[in-house]
Amino acid sequence: MTEDYLTGLNNPQKDAVLADKGPILILAGAGSGKTKVLTTRLIHLIKNNKCLASQVLCVTFTNKAANEMKERVMRLLVEKKDNLPWLGTFHSLSNKILRRHPEAAGLKPNFTILDTLDQLKIIKNVLEAEKIDIKKFPPKLIASLIDKWKNKALTPEDVLKKNEDSNYDITKKIYSIYQERLKTLNCVDFGDLILHCITIFKKIPEILETYQNSFKYILVDEYQDTNEIQNIWLNYFAKKYQNICCVGDDDQSIYSWRGAEIKNILNFEKIYKNTKTIRLEQNYRSTQNILEAASSVISNNKNRLGKKLWSDNKSGELIYVNCYKNGFEEAVSISDEIEKNILKKINLNNISILIRAAYQTRELEDRFVKINIPYRIIGGYKFYDRAEIKDTISFLRLINFHGDDLAFERIVNVPKKGIGDSSLKELRNIALEDKISLFEACEIYIEKNKSSSKIINSLTIFLKNIINWKKLSKQLDHIDLTKRVLDESGYTQMLMNEKTPEADSKLENLKELLVSMRNFSNLNEFLENITLQTSIDEDWKGEKINIMTMHSAKGLEFDVVFLPGWEEGLFPHQKSIDESGNAGIEEERRLAYVAITRAKKRLFISFANNRKIFGTSNDVDWFPSLPSRFIDELPQEVIKINNNTNYKSDDFEFNQETTENFNFRSPGWERLISSKKNMLVKKKITYNNTKFLVGESVNHEEYGEGKIIHIDSNKLIVNFKKFGEKKIIDKFLRKNNDN
Secondary structure: OOOHHHOOOOHHHHHHHHOOOOOEEEEEOOOOOHHHHHHHHHHHHHHOOOOOHHHEEEEEOOHHHHHHHHHHHHHHOHHHOOOOOEEEEHHHHHHHHHHHOHHHHOOOOOOEEOOHHHHHHHHHHHHHHOOOOOOOOOHHHHHHHHHHHHHOOOOHHHHHHOOOOHHHHHHHHHHHHHHHHHHHHOEEOHHHHHHHHHHHHHHOHHHHHHHHHHOOEEEEOOHHHOOHHHHHHHHHHHOOOOOEEEEEOHHHOOOHHHOOOOHHHHOHHHHOOOOEEEEEOEOOOOOHHHHHHHHHHHOOOOOOOOOOOEOOOOOOOOEEEEEEOOHHHHHHHHHHHHHHHHHOOOOHHHEEEEEOOHHHHHHHHHHHHHHOOOEEEOOOOOHHHOHHHHHHHHHHHHHHOOOOHHHHHHHOOOOOOOOOHHHHHHHHHHHHHHOOOHHHHHHHHHHHOOOOOHHHHHHHHHHHHHHHHHHHOOOOOHHHHHHHHHHHOOHHHHHHHHOOHHHHHHHHHHHHHHHHHOOOOOHHHHHHHHHHHHHOOOOOOOOOEEEEEHHHHOOOOEEEEEEOOOEOEEOOEHHHHHHHHHHHHHHHHHHHHHHHOOEEEEEEEEEEOEEEEEOOOOOEEEEEOOEOHHHHOOOHHHEEEEEOOOOOHHHHOOOHHHHHHHOOOOOOOOOOOOOOOOOOOOOOOOOOOOOOOOOOEEEEOOOEEEEEEEEEOOEEEEEEOOOEEEEEEHHHEEEOOOO
């Protein structure tokens, strides 16, 4: 007789639940019901007396997942409330263990767990005490390196033994002092929670043996996202009974930048002999066409264990692959399609736009605000609400009007220059008493305190900069002015010094801000528009379009999904290719697999033929884009290609022999391109020649009429009547006598 809790499970799911001896690896494809399997397996072990509930260690990756599992288990194990499994995240379970044995880690029972800000404050204090230049070794960079070492289970002693680049010598020293400081303060950071457990297990085998005897079964969710130290932690617990069951999907390993190691899941069968591997390939979420597309793309990865998703669902609609003239037209088309869904009464909450880079939201947001489509940014801020954007706009507002007190308060200490609350309080008092602006109060404050103190010097330089930039605003356009402000204020350098993924994203957002400013003729017009953008009522009631990065979308699902920006250099992202080579490309491909499988019914993939980019020449120019290699990997029979550009076919031509000019290698999309209606035609073009001549009059879609003054291969310098000199690639120009 089948147990009630097994009802509704397919055969592979039942196998995964009932296998109760030895190591088990469950490869659970997207939408295959892995959470149900994991929960049911836990219930099966307890209900069939394979172990006591307290003899199960169940590890999840988020507190939300842990709480959901706990609720399900509680409902089905009402009679065993006094005997529950150890269920939680790696960090929460490690904290539980560490609270039991604090002295073994050199701590007192009431130790404190630091948040990120406190961690940075302690690192900064260490740097200052050691007289180390904070600009050369920013606290965020040091914190990132320490976290990286802890993710690899390396203590300060381990790191000091490693023969690495001598540039690391100072950071090794800081790591050692930092850890001693934490012990003195009776504190730990998040990385310490697991590291201290590992250290205890190594030094005191009796404690380790107690836990190895306690846990007969180990269940692990999202195993593909584990890092090195988490895997070591699991291996310690599983050593005695070997009853470890890991559920994961190697095709969804997309967090290497957080320290996740795909090798953990790929090498599981080597570490645990006689592993039983079960594949959950039936998807309950998406149409068959969507699954065919996902399987086709991911099959190009070499480092994977292999599986193919399938579904009992209908084939569904074809996947739309759309080519646009530029990013603006891409955003317009997406909004048009969303409006069609609104007319069909489709709930906006069931529609999502998944992007590769945060700055992609800008054109979408501008469009949605313009036509009043409500939207939310998940896992981030709206473009103009991001700190780096608000900081930059505050600089411009204060330059434009010295009486803008809100802007003054926001950026007077950005980048940090020692101007704290007490100094600001004095400035406010002067302003209130004399009924003047903070800027004017600052001038009086400096005059009254004629000294060489750090604060007075900082305020003096700040005021001089604002005044100087005000003068320059009469000579420079608003884009060049902004670039100058970001550079001379030290803001750009501050972000570059951080050397973190977050700082890289902020720099990309600032470049996108400079691109957006091209839509306005002067600083006043730009600031007026931004005021309108940011003052729109944020409390829309009801439904909203979901905008998020592909990374943030993991675990979610939507009826309709848009995937814009599938272009080489953007997706796959150039940084991933540069830093990790083939491994980076494979992770980007796994990200494509995750993005595709978020869609349940309809999927739109798109790329632009050219985009505005703030380039190395410190100006905003049009640059050609090539379609992502992942588009070429989509099966032709499940897609429908639309050419939405109104360009002639030769505007899409590219020659694979010239791709080194773009710093990437792309297979193109040979299988997609044919002579059929609405499809692109591939011919060879030569980028080393141009049909233009110096002195010719030309037209550009955005810059209007101009004259060529210099030619370098296919790159032309054109003097435009309204915009001055710009460097443009020839394919984006038309001769004045062209029809």
